[in-house]
Amino acid sequence: xxxxxxxxxxxxxxxxxxxxxxxxxxxxxxxxxxxxxxxxxxxxxxxxxxxxxxxxxxxxxxxxxxxxxxxxxxxxxxxxxxxxxxxxxxxxxxxxxxxxxxxxxxxxxxxxxxxxxxxxxxxxxxxxxxxxxxxxxxxxxxxxxxxxxxxxxxxxxxxxxxxxxxxxxxxxxxxxxxxxxxxxxxxxxxxxxxxxxxxxxxxxxxxxxxxxxxxxxxxxxxxxxxxxxxxxxxxxxxxxxxxxxxxxxxxxxxxxxxxxxxxxxxxxxxxxxxxxxx
Amino acid sequence: xxxxxxxxxxxxxxxxxxxxxxxxxxxxxxxxxxxxxxxxxxxxxxxxxxxxxxxxxxxxxxxxxxxxxxxxxxxxxxxxxxxxxxxxxxxxxxxxxxxxxxxxxxxxxxxxxxxxxxxxxxxxxxxxxxxxxxxxxxxxxxxxxxxxxxxxxxxxxxxxxxxxxxxxxxxxxxxxxxxxxxxxxxxxxxxxxxxxxxxxxxxxxxxxxxxxxxxxxxxxxxxxxxxxxxxxxxxxxxxxxxxxxxxxxxxxxxxxxxxxxxxxxxxxxxxxxxxxxxxxxxxxxxxxxxxxxxxxxxxxxxxxxxxxxxxxxxxxxxxx
Amino acid sequence: xxxxxxxxxxxxxxxxxxxxxxxxxxxxxxxxxxxxxxxxxxxxxxxxxxxxxxxxxxxxxxxxxxxxxxxxxxxxxxxxxxxxxxxxxxxxxxxxxxxxxxxxxxxxxxxxxxxxxxxxxxxxxxxxxxxxxxxxxxxxxxxxxxxxxxxxxxxxxxxxxxxxxxxxxxxxxxxxxxxxxxxxxxxxxxxxxxxxxxxxxxxxxxxxxxxxxxxxxxxxxxxxxxxxxxxxxxxxxxxxxxxxxxxxxxxxxxxxxxxxxxxxxxxxxxxxxxxxxxxxxxxxxxxxxxxxxxxxxxx
Numbered sequence: 001x002x003x004x005x006x007x008x009x010x011x012x013x014x015x016x017x018x019x020x021x022x023x024x025x026x027x028x029x030x031x032x033x034x035x036x037x038x039x040x041x042x043x044x045x046x047x048x049x050x051x052x053x054x055x056x057x058x059x060x061x062x063x064x065x066x067x068x069x070x071x072x073x074x075x076x077x078x079x080x081x082x083x084x085x086x087x088x089x090x091x092x093x094x095x096x097x098x099x100x101x102x103x104x105x106x107x108x109x110x111x112x113x114x115x116x117x118x119x120x121x122x123x124x125x126x127x128x129x130x131x132x133x134x135x136x137x138x139x140x141x142x143x144x145x146x147x148x149x150x151x152x153x154x155x156x157x158x159x160x161x162x163x164x165x166x167x168x169x170x171x172x173x174x175x176x177x178x179x180x181x182x183x184x185x186x187x188x189x190x191x192x193x194x195x196x197x198x199x200x201x202x203x204x205x206x207x208x209x210x211x212x213x214x215x216x217x218x219x220x221x222x223x224x225x226x227x228x229x230x231x232x233x234x235x236x237x238x239x240x241x242x243x244x245x246x247x248x249x250x251x252x253x254x255x256x257x258x259x260x261x262x263x264x265x266x267x268x269x270x271x272x273x274x275x276x277x278x
Numbered sequence: 279x280x281x282x283x284x285x286x287x288x289x290x291x292x293x294x295x296x297x298x299x300x301x302x303x304x305x306x307x308x309x310x311x312x313x314x315x316x317x318x319x320x321x322x323x324x325x326x327x328x329x330x331x332x333x334x335x336x337x338x339x340x341x342x343x344x345x346x347x348x349x350x351x352x353x354x355x356x357x358x359x360x361x362x363x364x365x366x367x368x369x370x371x372x373x374x375x376x377x378x379x380x381x382x383x384x385x386x387x388x389x390x391x392x393x394x395x396x397x398x399x400x401x402x403x404x405x406x407x408x409x410x411x412x413x414x415x416x417x418x419x420x421x422x423x424x425x426x427x428x429x430x431x432x433x434x435x436x437x438x439x440x441x442x443x444x445x446x447x448x449x450x451x452x453x454x455x456x457x458x459x460x461x462x463x464x465x466x467x468x469x470x471x472x473x474x475x476x477x478x479x480x481x482x483x484x485x486x487x488x489x490x491x492x493x494x495x496x497x498x499x500x501x502x503x504x505x506x507x508x509x510x511x512x513x514x515x516x517x518x519x520x521x522x523x524x525x526x527x528x529x530x531x532x533x534x535x536x537x538x539x540x541x542x543x544x545x546x547x548x549x550x551x552x553x554x555x556x557x558x559x560x561x562x563x564x565x566x567x568x569x570x571x572x573x574x575x576x577x578x579x580x581x582x583x584x585x586x587x588x589x590x591x592x593x594x595x596x597x598x
Numbered sequence: 599x600x601x602x603x604x605x606x607x608x609x610x611x612x613x614x615x616x617x618x619x620x621x622x623x624x625x626x627x628x629x630x631x632x633x634x635x636x637x638x639x640x641x642x643x644x645x646x647x648x649x650x651x652x653x654x655x656x657x658x659x660x661x662x663x664x665x666x667x668x669x670x671x672x673x674x675x676x677x678x679x680x681x682x683x684x685x686x687x688x689x690x691x692x693x694x695x696x697x698x699x700x701x702x703x704x705x706x707x708x709x710x711x712x713x714x715x716x717x718x719x720x721x722x723x724x725x726x727x728x729x730x731x732x733x734x735x736x737x738x739x740x741x742x743x744x745x746x747x748x749x750x751x752x753x754x755x756x757x758x759x760x761x762x763x764x765x766x767x768x769x770x771x772x773x774x775x776x777x778x779x780x781x782x783x784x785x786x787x788x789x790x791x792x793x794x795x796x797x798x799x800x801x802x803x804x805x806x807x808x809x810x811x812x813x814x815x816x817x818x819x820x821x822x823x824x825x826x827x828x829x830x831x832x833x834x835x836x837x838x839x840x841x842x843x844x845x846x847x848x849x850x851x852x853x854x855x856x857x858x859x860x861x862x863x864x865x866x867x868x869x870x871x872x873x874x875x876x877x878x879x880x881x882x883x884x885x886x887x888x889x890x891x892x893x894x895x896x897x
Contacts (some may be wrong), residue, residue: 004676036653039787042813042814042815042816048615052502054320056500057498057501057502081507085501085504085505085506085507086504088501088503088504089502089503089504089505090504091501093502093504094499094503095500096502098495101494101495101496102495102496102499103496103499104497104500104514104517104518105495105496105515105518106517106520106521106592106593107513107517108592113502115500115503115509115513116500116503116504116505119503119504119505119506119509120504120563129893146644149644150591153593154642154644154655154680157570157807158676158840167503168503171504181786183810183811185840186674186675186676186840186841186881187840187841187842187843187881187882187884187885188676188880188881189676190884191884191885213813213814214814215888216843216886216887218890219291219888219891219892219895220891239895240892240895243892244892254814255888256395256888258482
């Protein structure tokens with residue numbers, strides 16, 4: 001089956017008056033329908049630039065993007081703005097990394113969700129608002145009246161992160177790019193989010209490009225994984241393969257496989273059990 | 279609510295301070311209304327002295343101020359020596375005319391500056407934006423005086439607009455609509471002139487606020503969600519950019535008032551401007567003070583409206 | 599630092615005590631409380647003037663907390679539970695509606711402005727985002743010396759010397775002293791913020807999600823730095839975090855916050871093995887270990 005997203009030789013070069021820097025270098029990967037592809041790497045490795053470039057959001061004056069990004073047969077890098085606008089939010093959407101700055105400070109949160117619905121559906125504003133309310137309830141942001149009419153500075157970091165999630169999911173895109181979606185969430189919300197994402201993947205066959213440096217998140221969701229360092233992919237493959245038999249040293253560090261496991265009740269792993277004394 | 283009452287209190291205190299200072303400064307200026315009379319050898323010193331005490335011009339400053347305040351509270355605002363009548367009725371019509379002109383000019387200026395500024399921001403860096411910048415710089419560099427004179431010249435040469443006054447000779451014979459049109463034509467040159475004089479500053483500020491908003495992360499995020507261009511500019515960028523612009527509105531009311539005095543004098547619009555000039559020259563003290571006070575009232579009112587608008591529009595200010 | 603994984607479905611009758619937290623045994627020097635927070639309450643009101651509706655958000659509701667001298671207390675809980683509010687009240691950035699904050703024998707909310715000024719030296723706050731907490735127009739050395747300048751300590755040369763000292767202490771080479779924050783990496787910026795907070799020799803450091811914006815590698819490095827600094831300067835830490843997993847690596851004591859209240863406060867080893875409160879138990883149950891997740895995948 002044709003992959004949903006085909007990225008070939010994607011290169012992002014940032015240009016300023018004094019310097020030039022290749023943030024991403026000849027990166028290629030596929031995302032199949034209903035698949036979760038994890039992207040791991042430390043900050044500065046190009047993960048976020050990658051996500052933004054896929055949606056054509058990098059400013060043309062500063063960033064040069066080359067290669068090809070095929071989504072449903074069309075190359076997004078050569079598409080016109082009007083065609084891109086239709087895909088963004090409804091075909092491919094993004095959950096941004098920092099909720100504090102991804103929302104307008106002078107608009108109510110609910111309005112910022114309804115606008116997205118209105119942009120992609122021929123519905124009345126009333127229906128768009130109702131849809132926003134129902135989605136807020138689904139991610140556990142209740143009472144929805146209060147959250148809907150709140151401004152960003154009146155909500156906590158975790159609540160804002162969930163609002164971003166609502167924005168990304170509300171038009172049921174085929175692919176969601178999630179940039180550190182669990183960064184501000186506590187354990188309970190994290191596991192709720194993971195469950196929600198899993199449900200979307202299985203129920204609606206939504207694909208997920210999951211950018212996260214937390215191995216527990218990747219372990220809970222990713223089918224395949226790519227590891228990036230300094231703008232390049234250093235290792236890729238099925239998650240299980242990479243976890244149990246990592247090749248690259250960097251992969252081992254990221255997946256915490258460079259130190260022995262310390263959980264005594266853990267019997268299934270084919271790894272030596274060593275109780276590390278303090 | 280506390281914010282609103284605070285603002286009103288500030289405004290009231292400000293007005294009292296202004297009235298006192300303008301009164302005091304005027305009295306400190308050498309000479310008085312009767313200077314012209316003194317030059318006339320036929321009028322004796324005694325007559326002048328009597329006249330002076332009749333009008334209270336020989337009393338010390340605080341007493342004069344107090345008497346004036348009482349007159350203000352009675353609604354008379356002092357006494358015009360030149361017209362031999364209380365000041366208030368003289369001002370009424372003139373004030374109305376000035377408000378009409380300033381209001382029309384402000385509305386015109388903003389109605390034109392907003393779309394131009396927004397468009398320049400959206401097309402930033404392109405040739406259209408640069409042409410706009412050149413035009414605004416040029417108009418900014420031309421002194422207001424020249425602008426008004428140029429409009430006067432235009433009116434005289436082309437005959438499109440009347441060259442002065444507020445109404446034509448046969449105006450009472452016209453019907454309602456005719457009267458309105460007549461006033462509009464008379465209003466056009468000074469209003470256009472004033473609008474042109476104030477627009478460059480407005481356009482620049484609007485453009486830069488909009489650019490800030492258009493380059494902000496939340497706008498990029500909304501764009502990433504597929505919100506169409508027009509809504510991004512009007513529904514996302516403009517409200518975010520409006521905070522400094524509302525303050526600018528308050529400020530533009532002030533500049534409009536001072537510029538309007540000049541426009542009124544040159545283009546013969548019967549507002550407070552010409553009256554002010556006359557009264558200063560003839561040392562008609564109370565008229566001058568009254569006009570200054572009135573201007574202050576307009577100014578303070580303009581800023582008060584701006585403050586209230588800001589309170590209503592920016593949720594961050596509301597969090598006490 | 600060793601990673602302590604969490605077991606799903608941990609039995610409460612478990613006899614084995616996992617080696618959790620810092621493993622520090624509380625000695626007599628720790629018995630004394632540096633900070634005692636009692637019945638702290640604060641609420642925020644969210645208004646919609648046109649529809650006359652009002653939502654009251656109870657950030658803190660009768661919260662009680664004790665921080666022992668020289669230890670690290672981790673304050674955990676859901677985001678939006680009021681942890682940051684408590685930290686800000688303690689760091690004197692906000693005033694509570696009611697309640698007491700006893701610091702070194704003084705009740706902070708009751709102090710006058712003059713009495714409060716020296717308190718700022720003793721309690722310092724480190725924020726989640728170092729980039730916005732540092733003035734981008736100042737050099738590293740200026741940033742660290744600024745608190746000294748505000749409190750008029752020493753001459754300019756002495757302040758510069760101290761700034762250099764502090765930079766070394768946090769692991770930043772002195773050659774970077776003239777660089778601006780934007781030229782540093784995320785981890786380095788946080789070190790800079792820590793150096794600045796140490797300038798006035800505080801007794802208490804409040805870290806509000808200070809590690810959340812760092813990647814795993816940097817988190818470990820900063821934690822090690824903080825542990826060293828605590829030993830050298832006898833510092834007390836209040837570490838606010840939503841990440842229980844992270845907290846399990848270094849906390850001496852843990853306090854759990856839920857809807858504005860502290861529902862449990864215990865030494866780390868006790869809390870993670872024998873949580874008393876049902877909410878705490880729920881939180882722990884939601885955190886399976888990496889190994890168990892991966893094993894679960896194969897099944």
